[in-house]
Amino acid sequence: MKSITVEKNTVDEAVEAALKELEAEKSEVEVEVIKEPTKGLLSFLGSKVAKVKVSVVNGPEEKARKFFDVLLNKMNIKADFEIKYTANLLKVDIIKVNEDDKGIIIGKRGKNLDEIQFLLNLIVNRGRENYIRVTFNVEDYREKREETLKRLARKMAEKCRYYNHKVKLEPMNPYERRIIHSTLQEEKDIITYSEGDEPYRKVVIDKK
DSSP, rough: EEEEEEEEESSSHHHHHHHHTTTGGGEEEEEEEEEEOOHHHHHHTTBBBBEEEEEESSSSHHHHHHHHHHHHHTTTOOOOOEEEEEEEEEEEEEEEHHHHHHHHHHOGGGGGHHHHHHHHHHHHTTTOEEEEEEEETTHHHHHHHHHHHHHHHHHHHHHHHHHHOOOEOOOHHHHHHHHHHHHHTOTTEEEEEEEEEESSSSEEEEEE
């Protein structure tokens, strides 16, 4: 549990400063007023500032930890995970898991991974005023998948050139389609676009 002690002229100012430092919202913390401010002689001689202790009890990290403790237990999976929260970005990474369980968490082409990330996003942002971006990964799967998709995009672009006709890729989620489009956007003789409806929407690679 993260805690911080702050001194300011008023209790409200001290709490606001603590919230900013902790990157938390008021609904996520407990506030302990250690010392109320007092005014001295002539309103400044001998005056004392307010002192508060603010502790995060239900912030993004706490919500994520509870979620994964329950999820992994329900899935009967033993795994270690890391949670990092900074600058309105919450990152959860499975860092130690056996190969069978790893495959279950990821799912076919990352389907389970994306669904878990979606649920985590809903839980973490419920009741918050400021939106937090959430990412979930398993032992660098997303980075490896991105490199695989980039290689696929270049290979299929070459196939399109060689046979001089469009190439349709397998259905992908929006994130994966963006990788294909981004990889080929600088190719002067190639265009890409998406067709179909979710969840069967796919990228088409064609010559200009």
